[in-house]
Amino acid sequence: MALIAVVAFLGLGFARTSLDRAAFELAELDRAITEQTAINRQLTMEIARLENPARIAPLAEELGLVIPSQINQILVDLDGSGPVVADLARDEANQ
Amino acid sequence: MATANPPRTHPTKVRIALIGLAIVVAWGVMAYRLVQIQVFHAPALAEEGLSQRLVSRPLAPQRGKIFDRNGELLAMTVESQSLFAVPDQVEEPLWLAQQVGGLLGVDSDALYRRLTSDTNFVYIKRQLDGVEAERILDMEIRGVYSHPEPARIYPAGQVAAHVTGFVNIDGVGQEGLELVYDPALTGVPGRAEFERALDGTPILQGHSDITPAVPGVDLNTTIDLPLQYQAQEACVDAVERTGAANCWVVVMAVETGEILALTGAPVFDPVQRQTLDPQCEGGPDGAVCRQFSNFAVRGSYEPGSTQKLITVAAALEEGVVEIGTTIPWVSDVLELRPEACRSTDDDLFGCYRDFKPHEARDMTVAEIFTRSSNVGTIRVAESLGQDTLVDYIERFGLGSKTGVDYTAESAGLLNFEAGCETCWASAAIGYSVAVSPLQMAAAYAAIGNDGTWVTPHLVSTQVDVDGQTEVAGIETRQVVSAGTALLMRELLAGVVERGTGESAAVEGYRVGGKTGTANKLGEDGRYIDDTRASFVGLAPISDPKLVVAVVVDTPQFEFRTGGAAAAPVFSEVMEQALHRLGISPDGSGG
Numbered sequence: 179m180a181l182i183a184v185v186a187f188l189g190l191g192f193a194r195t196s197l198d199r200a201a202f203e204l205a206e207l208d209r210a211i212t213e214q215t216a217i218n219r220q221l222t223m224e225i226a227r228l229e230n231p232a233r234i235a236p237l238a239e240e241l242g243l244v245i246p247s248q249i250n251q252i253l254v255d256l257d258g259s260g261p262v263v264a265d266l267a268r269d270e271a272n273q
Numbered sequence: 274m275a276t277a278n279p280p281r282t283h284p285t286k287v288r289i290a291l292i293g294l295a296i297v298v299a300w301g302v303m304a305y306r307l308v309q310i311q312v313f314h315a316p317a318l319a320e321e322g323l324s325q326r327l328v329s330r331p332l333a334p335q336r337g338k339i340f341d342r343n344g345e346l347l348a349m350t351v352e353s354q355s356l357f358a359v360p361d362q363v364e365e366p367l368w369l370a371q372q373v374g375g376l377l378g379v380d381s382d383a384l385y386r387r388l389t390s391d392t393n394f395v396y397i398k399r400q401l402d403g404v405e406a407e408r409i410l411d412m413e414i415r416g417v418y419s420h421p422e423p424a425r426i427y428p429a430g431q432v433a434a435h436v437t438g439f440v441n442i443d444g445v446g447q448e449g450l451e452l453v454y455d456p457a458l459t460g461v462p463g464r465a466e467f468e469r470a471l472d473g474t475p476i477l478q479g480h481s482d483i484t485p486a487v488p489g490v491d492l493n494t495t496i497d498l499p500l501q502y503q504a505q506e507a508c509v510d511a512v513e514r515t516g517a518a519n520c521w522v523v524v525m526a527v528e529t530g531e532i533l534a535l536t537g538a539p540v541f542d543p544v545q546r547q548t549l550d551p552q553c554e555g556g557p558d559g560a561v562c563r564q565f566s567n568f569a570v571r572g573s574y575e576p577g578s579t580q581k582l583i584t585v586a587a588a589l590e591e592g593v594v595e596i597g598t599t600i601p602w603v604s605d606v607l608e609l610r611p612e613a614c615r616s617t618d619d620d621l622f623g624c625y626r627d628f629k630p631h632e633a634r635d636m637t638v639a640e641i642f643t644r645s646s647n648v649g650t651i652r653v654a655e656s657l658g659q660d661t662l663v664d665y666i667e668r669f670g671l672g673s674k675t676g677v678d679y680t681a682e683s684a685g686l687l688n689f690e691a692g693c694e695t696c697w698a699s700a701a702i703g704y705s706v707a708v709s710p711l712q713m714a715a716a717y718a719a720i721g722n723d724g725t726w727v728t729p730h731l732v733s734t735q736v737d738v739d740g741q742t743e744v745a746g747i748e749t750r751q752v753v754s755a756g757t758a759l760l761m762r763e764l765l766a767g768v769v770e771r772g773t774g775e776s777a778a779v780e781g782y783r784v785g786g787k788t789g790t791a792n793k794l795g796e797d798g799r800y801i802d803d804t805r806a807s808f809v810g811l812a813p814i815s816d817p818k819l820v821v822a823v824v825v826d827t828p829q830f831e832f833r834t835g836g837a838a839a840a841p842v843f844s845e846v847m848e849q850a851l852h853r854l855g856i857s858p859d860g861s862g863g
Contacts, residue, residue: 197478198477198478201477201478202477204477205475205477216351216352219349219350219351219352220351222346222349223346223349223351223426223428225346226345226346226349226428226429227428229345229428230428230429230430230432231429231432231498231499231502231503232429232430232431232432232502235502235506245849246852249781249852249858251857251858
């Protein structure tokens with residue numbers, strides 16, 4: 179009887195310690211999630227800032243890029259005579 | 274003689290009995306107190322004990338994000354740090370104000386005044402990014418601390434500012450979508466209740482009761498960010514090129530009413546709003562600065578000749594004319610009140626002139642529209658009758674709000690006051706009525722959409738924790754028949770191909786539209802030389818997908834007309850929009 183009581187007491191103590199350890203780990207994970215979420219938000223914002231056309235357009239212009247002025251559209255001819263490339267050009271950039 | 278001693282046991286027994294009684298009473302009192310505490314007062318005392326350890330904190334909901342139609346981020350909330358000082362603890366307020374104020378770009382004098390005032394809390398600067406705040410905190414200045422605070426960020430900056438609007442420093446919507454959708458974007462605050470130890474840290478196995486915050490909904494807008502940027506750039510260029518005060522552009526899908534771009538110039542940064550024109554910030558009578566007062570939705574102007582679309586469409590729909598009907602002997606001047614026409618600089622109300630003088634001649638309805646003849650249009654409206662004309666103006670949505678999801682929308686104005694004999698004639702050519710650029714875009718979209726008017730809107734869906742919901746309230750109504758709409762599209766194409774709107778042409782596409790040049794009213798109620806130049810048009814004309822409305826306010830010199838100031842902006846924006854949306858060419862315009 180006494181042995182059972184001692185084993186039960188030790189078991190209870192071990193369970194309690196394990197529970198506390200798990201709780202600490204959980205709290206630590208919660209902190210890590212909060213931290214990573216904040217970092218994720220910052221990175222999302224940074225990506226959006228970098229993708230802002232108002233930032234990209236002047237940089238592209240500096241590199242000599244221009245808005246395409248020539249549009250090629252492939253018009254598929256359904257009667258089977260083959261595709262036709264429509265060259266609708268106002269290629270001012272190349273003039 | 275021997276005397277007997279009194280018995281000694283009696284007092285001892287009594288004392289023992291008294292002590293025993295005292296012990297019993299004491300035990301009884303303790304037992305009573307024990308029962309009182311453990312049984313009767315136990316719940317209250319347990320609660321009191323818990324309340325000393327319990328703390329309750331509000332959980333702020335994450336404000337919803339705003340996206341463009343392609344998922345590009347327009348607005349979001351991130352965590353920032355706000356620096357504050359406790360003046361009683363600050364040892365050298367002057368040094369702090371000068372050094373830290375200088376590093377953070379804060380007015381040092383104002384900061385010093387606040388640090389030396391009778392207060393125990395002073396914000397040094399709010400909503401700094403983590404790195405900037407850390408730099409100050411690393412200086413370990415006594416009395417300077419920080420606390421986390423959410424900050425609203427607009428990654429697209431000024432590009433989408435006219436659409437998103439902005440929030441104040443406390444995250445409450447003040448303008449644009451941020452204001453319209455503020456309750457939905459804000460979300461519902463939660464609350465966390467937990468036991469804490471003496472040092473304030475939570476007791477892990479203790480009591481905790483958490484009601485999580487419900488984050489605000491995300492908004493998916495109809496805006497196309499690259500197109501919005503291109504439209505804004507076109508407007509900024511137009512202001513520079515023409516010397517105008519303002520320029521506004523609306524790009525809308527004709528079938529759905531989705532607004533793809535809504536912007537103007539001058540622009541503003543939704544976060545750094547101190548860059549606004551100081552003249553209109555806090556202007557007279559609390560006037561809102563024109564830079565963020567979105568004229569495209571809130572403004573109203575006399576549209577001039579762009580209004581002729583409604584007059585002619587009404588006449589065609591009612592069958593009073595056909596596009597080939599000849600109106601005989603159309604002069605360049607029409608006098609509806611005796612002696613109203615005195616000279617071009619001194620006409621009275623009731624005198625109508627064509628923009629360019631010409632000999633009187635027979636003109637077809639198509640020619641009247643293409644050449645934008647005021648006199649010819651009034652002659653057409655005359656056969657229609659005032660009541661019918663007004664009915665069509667209202668059907669096209671003028672004089673009432675479109676219902677767009679934006680704050681303080683203008684309903685415009687239909688000025689048909691009783692006794693005004695010539696207001697119908699003025700209305701036929703775009704005077705005596707005031708419209709917003711958005712109203713005009715929606716009216717032209719109806720012509721592009723086979724006569725069906727659709728409510729313009731900026732938000733397509735809202736996304737909450739339960740999923741995505743469509744935005745309700747999109748109305749449609751037939752304003753003219755598909756046949757009339759088709760005829761009007763051909764007339765609009767004629768304006769660009771051989772009329773006043775030639776500079777609106779787009780290479781590879783047939784486009785149609787109408788120029789508008791309306792003199793502005795002076796302070797004395799008479800028209801002055803300053804104009805509002807506009808162009809509203811559709812493309813591709815064979816199967817319209819887009820409408821673009823451009824209004825340029827007070828262009829200078831040779832740019833005073835819609836054809837010179839607004840049509841080139843239309844051409845540039847429409848070309849970018851057609852290319853961006855991959856819409857197939859239908860002609861070889863331009």
